[in-house]
Amino acid sequence: MYGETAPHPSLGGRVSWLWEQVAEKDGTQLVVPDAAVDLIWGPDGLHVAGPDTGPMPTAMRAGDTYLGIRFHPGAAGLTFGVSLEALRDQRVPIAQLDGPLRELQDSLERGPGIAELTTEGAARRDAVRQAMLNAVVRRWRETPEPDTAAPAIATALRAGRSVSGVAWDLGFSERQLHRRSLASFGYSPKILQRIVRFQRALRLARAGRPLAEVAVESGYADQAHLANDVRRLSGVTMSTLIN
Incomplete structure (x- = not known):
């Protein structure tokens, strides 16, 4: 199951959509380059999916749940505290990056695990997604705007x-x-x-x-x-x- 939700209009200039995926069976999903960057909470915690230059096969187990924020191409800026060039073709745990979103990672780790989200229902998933958005917006206040060009x-x-x-x-x-x-x-x-x-x-x-x-x-x-x-x-x- 995969679904997308439009962001609040105030985020529309930087966020393409919010997405959620629950794997229905064991398998591998092929992710192909699209010039975008995602912040994702999944079974292995919170991580950044950097801009890809080639195929990125992703192994999934039945029931795995993922919540993501998709940034418009060119709109992520310094949200993650490092250059996008450094994130290219990488899947980087937030815990390995310096500072900006570590507090969010710690907060999510104290709550129910991602595997429990499907049983806890939409309210819990919405709360996690909102916490991710709040952390991103706080980070934007601390960093320069993306290049207007x-x-x-x-x-x-x-x-x-x-x-x-x-x-x-x-x-x-x-x-x-x-x-x-x-x-x-x-x-x-x-x-x-x-x-x-x-x-x-x-x-x-x-x-x-x-x-x-x-x-x-x-x-x-x-x-x-x-x-x-x-x-x-x-x-x-x-x-x-x-x-």
């Missing part, structure tokens, strides 16, 4: 603009764009471009569009280019991802 960078790259064209449009040198992209997304502009293009293609394919059209509309040279990039980023074929 981040949404424009992602939007332009998703639309198929070249890295040099995006830099020109935004009035940056390519070196400035590279630095700001690393700080905002944990990726270089070239890697970010590949990931947002892949995600656009995935959305179109899931909507039922023929793959040849998906390739053209997403900015790939041809369908073979699309297939190769999907395999590099996800480890599987597009048909596997959408079925």
Whole structure:
């Protein structure tokens, strides 16, 4: 079971959605790159899922419960006290990070475990989720706002603009764009471009569009280019991802 909830409007500029997942059987879930960062409470405690550059298979046992906060790409900032580049392709327990959310980790450890949430019901899950949000908002008050150019960078790259064209449009040198992209997304502009293009293609394919059209509309040279990039980023074929 998986579900998403829209955040309070006051969080909408930085949080995409709140999500909850309960594994219905033992297995492995494939997580693919999407330029986002999540704060997750699961069976192993509170951790950060950093920005991915490749597939991240996640083993789950039946009944495992996860609560998550999904940040907009480019909106996490210094919420976790380290650069997003340092979190790239990592799943890092909050206990291993310096300070900012350790108090939340300690508080959650004193309460019922994540495995008990399904039996305790929605009220307990909502309380945990609210505690996570409160800690994040407190942290935001202590850190600089995210780069205001981040949404424009992602939007332009998703639309198929070249890295040099995006830099020109935004009035940056390519070196400035590279630095700001690393700080905002944990990726270089070239890697970010590949990931947002892949995600656009995935959305179109899931909507039922023929793959040849998906390739053209997403900015790939041809369908073979699309297939190769999907395999590099996800480890599987597009048909596997959408079925």
